[in-house]
Amino acid sequence: MQLPKEDNPFLGIRGIRLTLRHKDIFKTQVRAILRASAIGEIRIMLPMVSMISEIADAKKLIKECMYELEKENVSF
Numbered sequence: 001m002q003l004p005k006e007d008n009p010f011l012g013i014r015g016i017r018l019t020l021r022h023k024d025i026f027k028t029q030v031r032a033i034l035r036a037s038a039i040g041e042i043r044i045m046l047p048m049v050s051m052i053s054e055i056a057d058a059k060k061l062i063k064e065c066m067y068e069l070e071k072e073n074v075s076f
Helices: 015-021 023-036 052-071
Strands: none
Touching: 015 023, 015 052, 023 052
């Protein structure tokens, strides 16, 4: 993934902001984590969060993934 150089990457498009911009990549990762939860306890850490809205958006996407897996009859 090509990312532009930033003076302060912590304030730029990194962590949660990057994953929310590239939801297809984030959903693939979340679905894999959820599927792994079928064999053991998991936790999802959201990196470099700076606003509550980022957490809300991530939770919404995680719930979408859960719904999709249920619809596909995939254990998690």
